[in-house]
Amino acid sequence: MIAALERIREEASVQEVLFAGFSPRPEKQQLQILPIPRLIIPLSGQKWTKFAMDSHQRKIIMKPGQILFCPPFGWTETRWHLDAEVISAVFHNDYLRVLYLDQKNDEPRLSPDVFYHTNKPINQAGSHLVHTLELMENAPELRSAAKSTVEALLELVLVDVKNSATSSESISRQTWKALVDYLGEHATENIGRAELAEEFQLHPSYISRLFRNYAGTSFQDYLADIRMRFAAKLLSEPGSTVNETAKQCGYKYTSYFIKAFKKHSGISPGQYRSHKK
Secondary structure: OHHHHHHHHHHOOOOEEEEOOOOOOOOOOOOOOOOOOEEEEEEEEOEEEEEEEOOEEEEEEEOOOEEEEEOOOOOEEEEOOOOEEEEEEEEOOOOEEEEEEEEOOOOOOOOOOEEEEOOOOOOHHHHHHHHHHHHHHOOHHHHHHHHHHHHHHHHHHHHHHHHOOHHHOOHHHHHHHHHHHHHHHHOOOOOOHHHHHHHHOOOHHHHHHHHHHHHOOOHHHHHHHHHHHHHHHHHOOOOOOHHHHHHHOOOOOHHHHHHHHHHHHOOOHHHHHHHHO
16 A cells, blocks of 8 residues: 555656546436545546535546545446546544545446555645645635645645554454544445344444444434435525435434434524525
């Protein structure tokens, strides 16, 4: 993974920074959401990508030198029909995840070829740079500094990967990170503790224990937090409805969604939407 990150400087230096926003979104009832910021970096070849930027949907063939920054809940859509090497850096609250993928032909991608977890979040300087990029997504006038910001951030990612001690982590913590990654990608789907246990071949009670130990909360509360943060962004959009928001957040019954939102935010979805107008 270190060698792959070093190749960015040598073979795929930053030429353009793109920003994947929250809307407009694809015409889907449910979306795959990621509640955490991330970078998508082609190393070689071409990568077909669709995303929202500056209130428009864009479809481009990304090439080395182009980097896509996705803030929390910024969406992307990918078709794996072109040869490409891609690195992604995902900035979790308590660890850094770096993935490497070497796409050949048009076979569907279910997982990366290599992934690497550090044992702590990106360093403080890196965290500030991530936040700076999040601000740029909604402020195009600041993006003249995007290239240098991403270059500095990638250097700090490399520093953290070199200094990390992932190999000494316990199996339980590595499992916890895999669960969180999966849950972040599937939070709006019909998923619960039983489905997660079946996917990872774990006992449901063990999953509950991992969430208690590493997140300090229950599985249900952790999942609800992701969904409620997504719901808040949906409800802030003009023309949003409570019923549609409930569906997009993975709730079959609007009444249950309303109850969950009020428990999380202290006010109903309708009240929240009215305050944001």
